[in-house]
Amino acid sequence: MEIYRRELDNSKVLLQGNEAIARGALEANVVFGAGYPGNPSSEIIETLAEAAKSLPIYVEWSTNEKVALEAATAASFSGLRSIVTMKQNGLNVASDFLTNLTLSGTKGGLVLVTCDDPSGISSTNEEDARWFSRLADVPLLEPSTPQEALHMVKDAFWLSEQIQNVVILRSISRLSHTRADVKLGTLPDFRVRPYFDPKVPFHTFPIVPKHQRRHEKLRKAKEWAEACPYNEYFGNTEKDFVIVSSGCAFLYAYEAVEDLGLWDQVGILKIGVSYPLPERLILDTLKSASKVLFLEDVDPFIEEGVMALLSAHANGVKPKEFFGRNSSHIPVAGETNPYLIRRFLSDYFGKDLAYGEFRNRIQKLLEGKVPPREFGFCPGCPHRGTYYAIKKALAWDHREGFVSGDIGCYTMGIWPTGFNMVKSVHAMGSGVGLSSGYGKLKELGFGQPVVTVCGDSTFFHAALPAIVNAKFNNSDMLLIVLDNSATAMTGFQPHPGTGKTAMGSITEPVSIEGICRSMGMEVEVIDPYEIEESAQLIYEFLQKSGPRLIVARRKCALVQGREGGFPFRMRVNEERCRGEECGCGRYCTRVFRCPGLVYENKKKKAMIDEVICVGCGICASICPMGAVERGER
Amino acid sequence: MQDHKSAFEAIYGEVISQGLCVACGACVGYCPYLEYKDGKVVIIDSCKVGTGRCEAVCPQMDILRNGPGKAALEEGGGYFLSKALPKEFTKNAQYGGVVSAMVSYLLSTGRAEKAVLTDRGGKGSPKGVLVHSPLEVISLGGSRYTASASLSALNRLLKDGQPQRVVVVGLPCQMRAVSLMEKRSEIRSEQVFKIGLFCTWAMEYREMSKLLEKEGVLETPIRFDIPPPPKNIFLVEGQRGKWEIPLDRMRVAIQKGCALCPDMTGSYADISVGAAEGIEGHNTVCVRDTRGFELLEELTQKGILKVEALPEANLSHLKTAIKNKRERATTKLKERVSHGDI
Numbered sequence: 013m014e015i016y017r018r019e020l021d022n023s024k025v026l027l028q029g030n031e032a033i034a035r036g037a038l039e040a041n042v043v044f045g046a047g048y049p050g051n052p053s054s055e056i057i058e059t060l061a062e063a064a065k066s067l068p069i070y071v072e073w074s075t076n077e078k079v080a081l082e083a084a085t086a087a088s089f090s091g092l093r094s095i096v097t098m099k100q101n102g103l104n105v106a107s108d109f110l111t112n113l114t115l116s117g118t119k120g121g122l123v124l125v126t127c128d129d130p131s132g133i134s135s136t137n138e139e140d141a142r143w144f145s146r147l148a149d150v151p152l153l154e155p156s157t158p159q160e161a162l163h164m165v166k167d168a169f170w171l172s173e174q175i176q177n178v179v180i181l182r183s184i185s186r187l188s189h190t191r192a193d194v195k196l197g198t199l200p201d202f203r204v205r206p207y208f209d210p211k212v213p214f215h216t217f218p219i220v221p222k223h224q225r226r227h228e229k230l231r232k233a234k235e236w237a238e239a240c241p242y243n244e245y246f247g248n249t250e251k252d253f254v255i256v257s258s259g260c261a262f263l264y265a266y267e268a269v270e271d272l273g274l275w276d277q278v279g280i281l282k283i284g285v286s287y288p289l290p291e292r293l294i295l296d297t298l299k300s301a302s303k304v305l306f307l308e309d310v311d312p313f314i315e316e317g318v319m320a321l322l323s324a325h326a327n328g329v330k331p332k333e334f335f336g337r338n339s340s341h342i343p344v345a346g347e348t349n350p351y352l353i354r355r356f357l358s359d360y361f362g363k364d365l366a367y368g369e370f371r372n373r374i375q376k377l378l379e380g381k382v383p384p385r386e387f388g389f390c391p392g393c394p395h396r397g398t399y400y401a402i403k404k405a406l407a408w409d410h411r412e413g414f415v416s417g418d419i420g421c422y423t424m425g426i427w428p429t430g431f432n433m434v435k436s437v438h439a440m441g442s443g444v445g446l447s448s449g450y451g452k453l454k455e456l457g458f459g460q461p462v463v464t465v466c467g468d469s470t471f472f473h474a475a476l477p478a479i480v481n482a483k484f485n486n487s488d489m490l491l492i493v494l495d496n497s498a499t500a501m502t503g504f505q506p507h508p509g510t511g512k513t514a515m516g517s518i519t520e521p522v523s524i525e526g527i528c529r530s531m532g533m534e535v536e537v538i539d540p541y542e543i544e545e546s547a548q549l550i551y552e553f554l555q556k557s558g559p560r561l562i563v564a565r566r567k568c569a570l571v572q573g574r575e576g577g578f579p580f581r582m583r584v585n586e587e588r589c590r591g592e593e594c595g596c597g598r599y600c601t602r603v604f605r606c607p608g609l610v611y612e613n614k615k616k617k618a619m620i621d622e623v624i625c626v627g628c629g630i631c632a633s634i635c636p637m638g639a640v641e642r643g644e645r
Numbered sequence: 646m647q648d649h650k651s652a653f654e655a656i657y658g659e660v661i662s663q664g665l666c667v668a669c670g671a672c673v674g675y676c677p678y679l680e681y682k683d684g685k686v687v688i689i690d691s692c693k694v695g696t697g698r699c700e701a702v703c704p705q706m707d708i709l710r711n712g713p714g715k716a717a718l719e720e721g722g723g724y725f726l727s728k729a730l731p732k733e734f735t736k737n738a739q740y741g742g743v744v745s746a747m748v749s750y751l752l753s754t755g756r757a758e759k760a761v762l763t764d765r766g767g768k769g770s771p772k773g774v775l776v777h778s779p780l781e782v783i784s785l786g787g788s789r790y791t792a793s794a795s796l797s798a799l800n801r802l803l804k805d806g807q808p809q810r811v812v813v814v815g816l817p818c819q820m821r822a823v824s825l826m827e828k829r830s831e832i833r834s835e836q837v838f839k840i841g842l843f844c845t846w847a848m849e850y851r852e853m854s855k856l857l858e859k860e861g862v863l864e865t866p867i868r869f870d871i872p873p874p875p876k877n878i879f880l881v882e883g884q885r886g887k888w889e890i891p892l893d894r895m896r897v898a899i900q901k902g903c904a905l906c907p908d909m910t911g912s913y914a915d916i917s918v919g920a921a922e923g924i925e926g927h928n929t930v931c932v933r934d935t936r937g938f939e940l941l942e943e944l945t946q947k948g949i950l951k952v953e954a955l956p957e958a959n960l961s962h963l964k965t966a967i968k969n970k971r972e973r974a975t976t977k978l979k980e981r982v983s984h985g986d987i
Contacts, residue, residue, distance in 0.1 A: 403689070403690075404680075404689060407680070407682075407687045407688060407689050408680070408682035408683070408685075408687055409682075410682075410685050410687050431690075551682070595675075595676055595694055595697055595698070596676055596677055596694075597678075597692050597693050597694040599676075599677045599678075599690075602693070603677070603690045634677070636675070636676055636677045636804075637804075
């Protein structure tokens with residue numbers, strides 16, 4: 013959706029949650045946007061970057077979230093409105109600057125958007141980033157719908173300027189990626205006059221008074237929260253059983269109460285400003301309630317805030333029973349979903365589930381009809397080749413070596429698609445840091461070799477300090493950078509090595525080899541499609557010591573597919589493929605597992621799935637009989 | 646119990662993971678699961694196939710399951726002293742150049758189309774090669790003192806399924822492995838001429854390399870030798886020097902599996918060749934069958950080999966050494982059985 017077109021002003025359009033956030037930012041006269049890609053947040057910067065091609069604004073993909081926040085803050089200090097976006101893990105990275113920045117305060121409106129991923133659908137954790145608002149003493153807004161998101165973003169900028177501090181807006185996967193009708197406002201003229209006033213410095217000193225001041229700002233925000241329309245009570249006047257909820261959980265709750273016909277027994281308090289909480293509204297709503305159910309994603313954040321508030325006012329409120337994550341009525345982990353809420357309410361009020369046990373019924377219907385699906389690299393993915401080469405090299409090496417993994421598509425190396433090579437994965441760059449440590453264990457008697465893998469984008473994001481650490485301490489570290497020339501997992505965003513910026517302008521690529529060579533590391537480049545040669549080089553590098561780098565370079569297969577495709581039309585020579593007779597135990601489909609290869613049960617031979625196979629040709633070197641052949645396209 | 650194991654589980658569980666593999670190469674180069682790298686047979690992935698040739702052709706498995714097997718010399722065989730007369734055969738040879746002479750002759754007369762030999766290594770360990778030119782045979786003379794999985798080269802031929810006349814030069818374990826292949830009818834006896842090399846033990850390549858490096862050998866050696874007792878040294882020759890390393894310092898590199906091997910002279914070969922103690926530039930040759938005799942005779946007639954009777958003292962020494970190795974292995978095997986290791 014070209015949300016930056018002025019013709020759309022005041023009209024109603026279908027927008028993705030993230031597009032609504034981006035449009036809200038534009039309507040709020042944002043002229044600077046920065047972020048680091050990460051599901052489910054990536055589309056906000058992508059949308060703004062597209063807008064930047066026709067509007068006088070600046071948008072960038074930064075090397076990491078901390079740098080993104082810092083870059084955006086420069087705009088704020090110069091009196092401009094800026095937005096910075098990230099996923100929950102990203103806020104961890106940005107948090108060091110955030111907790112300092114919120115002491116110095118800001119000038120132009122600065123809104124930090126965190127898009128959390130409950131259940132960790134495409135994350136390494138299901139962290140609740142809302143806690144950072146408490147840590148940094150800044151307001152936290154939680155929209156429920158794309159429409160509300162658009163309005164909230166605009167108000168967040170207003171609030172940020174009122175209190176001269178950062179405001180956090182928190183979305184989750186469901187909101188970021190849902191689509192709904194959104195009534196747009198109007199785009200401003202984006203006329204700005206950036207100016208940093210040298211008379212007004214920004215720093216954290218003196219610390220205690222600045223900390224004091226931060227709390228005063230928060231109190232001011234609380235006054236606004238009490239009156240703002242994002243917090244609202246829905247339902248009967250008795251207010252005996254009240255659901256307190258925020259974000260998408262509010263919608264699930266609303267729908268469940270409606271469907272189960274519970275409006276006469278249940279009321280819902282929607283919380284839009286989750287920090288600081290609108291205390292007067294909450295006390296007012298809950299003082300006579302006997303039961304309170306909390307529904308939110310992921311942690312009992314509002315739950316604990318409300319319980320603390322109620323205990324502080326215990327004298328004036330009726331004793332209550334609480335249901336939520338703390339009481340285990342809602343599971344402590346995993347995304348809140350409509351089924352959880354319906355099941356709780358129907359059990360509690362003795363109602364039939366409106367749609368029955370729909371999940372179980374669907375599951376039963378599908379049983380035996382749908383094969384189990386596992387995570388897998390795409391056909392033609394260079395990571396499959398690299399991991400296979402690593403697998404061979406480590407087998408040859410024979411010292412029980414293993415792979416220290418990192419964040420990206422190649423995280424899937426923990427599964428059979430990557431031959432279960434990867435034995436640890438945590439945060440961006442952490443695999444490299446870990447390896448800089450393993451590399452020093454040799455001196456303590458550690459005899460296993462470690463291969464550490466990291467992607468090209470991860471290299472720039474957080475691996476660099478760890479690499480320097482390895483060099484500095486002369487750690488025995490073998491790093492393989494899986495350079496597929498894109499931030500592939502989040503949607504091919506450019507990074508410093510690609511030679512292109514978020515706004516599409518050409519920039520000189522930063523060379524991964526160049527950086528490492530300049531540090532004095534031994535560097536070699538391999539082609540992941542040449543498995544034997546790659547395995548041999550990795551094996552040779554395993555025998556060396558000190559910090560060393562192999563760049564495994566091949567374009568992401570999806571990018572290659574768009575840019576002209578692959579050279580081969582693969583075929584299985586049916587005379588050479590001996591099927592079950594071979595003794596290979598269906599090596600190509602059972603071990604190598606490229607989805608382009610299938611075992612044909614009738615013929616009892618391997619074959620190429622021509623719809624899936626892209627023609628990269630790697631598998632030709634896998635078959636012990638040489639039955640998989642590279643033909644001309 | 647063994648019936649429930651897959652071939653792979655058996656060979657992995659009973660031989661490889663026990664450190665008993667001697668890297669003969671009989672299981673290498675046939676399937677994608679087993680590969681040879683620098684002295685070790687390694688597992689690339691675990692195989693789920695029920696029955697397999699890896700288990701059936703493994704000489705160590707054969708010893709573990711069926712005992713020591715064939716005696717050194719059955720009736721009708723004989724021991725000789727021999728050397729190659731043309732200079733080209735002795736140039737690179739370990740001792741008398743008899744092996745190079747025989748292989749070259751078999752290739753040049755077309756009695757073998759290919760020879761399975763061991764290359765010199767370089768970047769990594771020596772490994773099996775298929776050779777068809779007599780000149781190349783000469784360049785590959787000399788002992789390596791490591792197992793090199795050279796039978797993987799024979800497997801390459803077998804896998805292609807083309808009937809070939811082939812000569813295989815190998816250690817006693819490798820001769821046993823080829824005879825197991827014959828038993829499985831993978832290759833007919835008349836197709837393969839087996840030349841055995843006398844062997845007391847072989848070293849594991851990586852361990853040997855590490856030791857040599859420690860001893861200051863920083864290049865790929867050209868020649869190794871263990872001169873007859875009582876010298877007790879390991880002789881290493883390279884481009885840049887000669888090293889005499891006390892043999893006892895090298896012993897840690899001996900393959901653990903060699904202790905199970907009862908066979909010093911390659912009892913399963915047609916003809917076997919080794920050193921002739923104290924007689925420089927000569928080989929001891931052990932002939933076991935008609936084919937062996939015929940070849941020896943022919944080469945003598947052509948003036949390629951000089952053959953004479955093995956001196957009594959040498960024969961008696963050799964017989965003691967053969968007996969000792971067999972006894973040591975039999976004891977070791979019994980120990981394993983009583984420990985319940987197999």
